[in-house]
Amino acid sequence: MGKQRSVEPQERLETFLEHLAAARDLQRNWMTYGLDYVDRYVEDVDGDWWEKWEEEEQQSFLDSVIDFLKSDDSIALIVRQQLANKPIPEIAEKLEKYFSFPEAERMFAFRNFLTNSFIEENNGHTPNNFTELELCELITKLLNKLQEISLKYQSQFL
Structure with a gap:
């Protein structure tokens, strides 16, 4: 010692x-x-390395969201079930887009995304088995999960 x-x-x-x-x-x-x-x-300082790096960063976060949605996580299962008519990559792109909104607007964007899908599936009516409170809880859990993914992703670059 x-x-x-x-x-x-x-x-x-x-x-x-x-x-x-x-x-x-x-x-x-x-x-x-x-x-x-x-x-x-820095090699190629005048090149397009910044744009390429941004694309790689965004694609990697998107890949992380897709992996989450494909997982057996209880939140992912509920989101997949509620958005069954949409492919996972499309859901992930929307989640990534809405997650980048200012914090005050995120909840509304997620709510609109999820409820519009409900309305499409149920001819303009919110299903009886999914209350407004349950929807808010789902969105809160989903936002927390995306924040968790974001933090894990950002820690890769530190």
């Missing part, structure tokens, strides 16, 4: 010194080259 404690601080110090040297090089290059210093650190 005594050796592990003496080695660990030494390794951390060496890592810190490496990072400090890299930061100093970055600062020196910035002072020498101005904004052109970025070319030394």
Whole structure:
């Protein structure tokens, strides 16, 4: 144990010194080259890497939502059952879209999405076995689940 404690601080110090040297090089290059210093650190800085990265990020979140909807999670099962006439990718796209709305508008967007599907299936009437309270509870649980997925997804990039 005594050796592990003496080695660990030494390794951390060496890592810190490496990072400090890299930061100093970055600062020196910035002072020498101005904004052109970025070319030394980023390949294809003028390319479309930002757009590609955004597309990959959105697609990955969408894939996570699709995986959730295909799972045996109780919330996913209810959503699939209530939206049985819609394919899972379409449901996931709508959920992703509505989840990106401002927080104050999300609940209404989800409610409209789910109730419009109910109305389509039931000739304009909300089914008797699904009360407004149950709908609100479902939406709250669904929003919490999407928030959970979002947090897991974001932690991959940290």
